[in-house]
Every structure is written in C-alpha cells, then in structure tokens.
Amino acid sequence: MQIAVPKEIKNHEYRVALTPSGARELVGRGHAVTVQAGAGEGAGFHDAAYEAAGARLEADVAKVWGEAELILKVKEPQAEEVARLAKGQTLFTYLHLAAEETLTRGLMESGATCIAYETVTDRQGGLPLLAPMSTVAGRMAVQAGAHSLEKAQGGAGVLLPGVPGVAPAKVAVIGGGVVGENAARMALGLGAEVTVLDTSIPRLETLDDRYQGRMKTVFSTADAIDEAVRECDLIVGAVLIPGAAAPKLITREMLAEMKPGSVLVDVAIDQGGCFETSRPTTHAEPTYIVDGVVHYCVANMPGAVARTSTQALTNATLPFVRALADKGWRQALADDPHFTAGLNVHDGQVTYQAVAEAFGLEYIAPDKLLG
Numbered sequence: 001m002q003i004a005v006p007k008e009i010k011n012h013e014y015r016v017a018l019t020p021s022g023a024r025e026l027v028g029r030g031h032a033v034t035v036q037a038g039a040g041e042g043a044g045f046h047d048a049a050y051e052a053a054g055a056r057l058e059a060d061v062a063k064v065w066g067e068a069e070l071i072l073k074v075k076e077p078q079a080e081e082v083a084r085l086a087k088g089q090t091l092f093t094y095l096h097l098a099a100e101e102t103l104t105r106g107l108m109e110s111g112a113t114c115i116a117y118e119t120v121t122d123r124q125g126g127l128p129l130l131a132p133m134s135t136v137a138g139r140m141a142v143q144a145g146a147h148s149l150e151k152a153q154g155g156a157g158v159l160l161p162g163v164p165g166v167a168p169a170k171v172a173v174i175g176g177g178v179v180g181e182n183a184a185r186m187a188l189g190l191g192a193e194v195t196v197l198d199t200s201i202p203r204l205e206t207l208d209d210r211y212q213g214r215m216k217t218v219f220s221t222a223d224a225i226d227e228a229v230r231e232c233d234l235i236v237g238a239v240l241i242p243g244a245a246a247p248k249l250i251t252r253e254m255l256a257e258m259k260p261g262s263v264l265v266d267v268a269i270d271q272g273g274c275f276e277t278s279r280p281t282t283h284a285e286p287t288y289i290v291d292g293v294v295h296y297c298v299a300n301m302p303g304a305v306a307r308t309s310t311q312a313l314t315n316a317t318l319p320f321v322r323a324l325a326d327k328g329w330r331q332a333l334a335d336d337p338h339f340t341a342g343l344n345v346h347d348g349q350v351t352y353q354a355v356a357e358a359f360g361l362e363y364i365a366p367d368k369l370l371g
C-alpha cells in the first residue's frame, strides 16, 4: 500500500504520525512509505533516519498527498489539507469532529474514509489512542505546576518536596482518570502530599489499591473541593464528563480562599476548563494570574514534549496502521469492532453517531458499510 506521512501544518504542532522505526516496519511488510521532507524534524526525527528505514522523502506536498492510499497524520486536517483529500483515500488521525462542523462537511465532500484516533476503543472500555496523550499531559501538569510555584513565575516560592525540617507542598488532583493518576503519581514521586478527588468510587478504589494509601483518595463533593482550595499549594484539574463541557468546580469567589501564589493547572481546558477563571493559553505564554493565583491552561500540553509525545502516540497507533496497510480499511475494521468505532466519515456519509447528532446529519452505522 502507498502510505504518506505529511508534515503537520497546524500552528506549533511539532509531532509526526510515524517514526523511522514505524516506517521500517511498514516497509518491511512490503508497503511504500512516503514522508514529506522535514516532517519529523520538530520531534527530532531527521530525514536521513526515514531514508535509512526505507522510506522515500518527497519535498512536494501535492505529490505526498496525491499519490497516497493511506494518509497518516496527528492533528485534524486544516482547510488546505481537506482540499487535498480525495475519494478512495483513507485518513487516520485525530479528528475531534463533534465540535467542528466545517471540517465534518469538508471531509464528507472529499469522499475519503476518515478514521479518528480518539474514538477507537479497547476491551476495557478505554480510548487507547487518546490515553498516551493524557498520560503525557498528566505527567507534565506537575512539572508545569512545580515551575509555576517558583517566585519568578508569580508563585508562592514553594518547593514541592520541601526539605528536611520543612513540610512538603500539598497537591490536590481533581479527577483521577488517566491525566489525574499520572499527575498524582508525579507529585508523589516528587515528595508532595497528594490528594486525589473523584466522583467514581471504583476509580478511587483502584488508586487506593495501586498506591497502597500513599496518596489520599477523597470522594469529590463541593465541600471536599472547598477544603482542597483552602489548603493546597497546587491543584490540577483533570475531570472529564464524556461528550460534555467540563464542570466549573472552582469558582472565581473561591480563589479568595486560596493561598496567595498557589497554582491551578487546568488540563481539562480542552473541554472548556474546570475552573471558572480558566482560559486557554499557549506554550509561548502558558500562565496568567487572577486574584494572586497562577493559572496554567495550555490546551495542547503534549506539543511541548513533541519527541516523547510522538513516540508515545506512534507506539499506540502502529498496530492499527499495520492492520490498515496489510488488509485495507474495510477488512481491518471488519476484523476489530474496537477499530470500527474509529470510523467517523466514509464516502460522504457520517458513520459516528455523536457527530451525526451534533450537526443533524444522517447517521449510517459502520456495520452497514462493512457488510
């Protein structure tokens, strides 16, 4: 199969959809891989490494897209990329269509088969192609929070682990899912005193069991959040209610209760944020201060660690890419109902129910297409 890896063109996106070792695997299975020149540079994967892996480098973006049967990307296609997509091609990437009507209609008009990373499921009911980025963001959240606590960043001048004779900082993580567990684990590793709040008892049980009581687990109520707000130096927002905007769990009035120079890291900012005073920021200017409280609200945290993120993402996507390349999309999906859940658009039809409902479009169940 002819596989193409274009260079990402979204602002400040440095990841790439295939590493040189991924390219080697695909070439070894008899596929032709074309990588746009410079596509991996931002993540530290140079053209020469792709060439050594047996991929072909192509400088002309029109040729990269035009000759491909399967196109691998990271971010949703931008307008000029949608215009390049054609009927008969398969696109495998993050899409997040339910909030993007123009993109949805553009993909329908292209006639291409579009499979979204974020809606592929697994046997445990998880989202295996979203989880790696949540893991990265959760781990980064504490790194960013620790930095923001420094005096020069507007923070209170507190060191997370403390030192002998000085108590460690208190960290609360609201939401103990993939992001929250990874944030809590980092904070624990740095020696902070960590509390995780979640509304799911099974989730709290898992964390309690896994960390043997080394982090406190608390059922998330308004009262419990009030207490965290009064006591903590760093609060990480990591809640998710699937398909809905994040609930505002810390209001502007509550900031007055916080210690001056304490820090809020709102990882849920990509779903609107779970603190009332959160607004999306970028890596160029990640923080701002409201009522003496430092806010870190970067919407694409994994972008800052493009190399690690690329490796984590491609580790997770490669088995699916292999299946698409070896069998073609129809058979690959027919063989795996969890992969079928990734199909969002095919030949002008919307095949993902939430996307169809969001825009009042007709929904065609993927099973009908797979026969």
Ligand SMILES: NC(=O)c1ccc[n+]([C@@H]2O[C@H](COP(=O)([O-])OP(=O)(O)OC[C@H]3O[C@@H](n4cnc5c(N)ncnc54)[C@H](O)[C@@H]3O)[C@@H](O)[C@H]2O)c1
Residues within 6 Å of the ligand: 131, 133, 134, 135, 137, 174, 175, 176, 177, 178, 179, 180, 197, 198, 199, 200, 203, 220, 238, 239, 240, 241, 246, 247, 249, 266, 267, 268, 269, 270, 271, 298, 299, 300, 301, 302
């Ligand atoms: N900013 C970024 O760069 C970035 C990167 C990755 C993920 N995210 C976002 O981080 C958020 C969390 O993602 P995740 O993968 O950890 O989701 P997840 O589903 O694994 O975990 C979410 C957790 O929130 C809990 N929850 C729901 N309501 C709650 C409440 N009121 N109080 C406490 N807990 C509550 C759920 O029970 C669940 O355990 C999502 O919004 C996701 O989009 C952002």
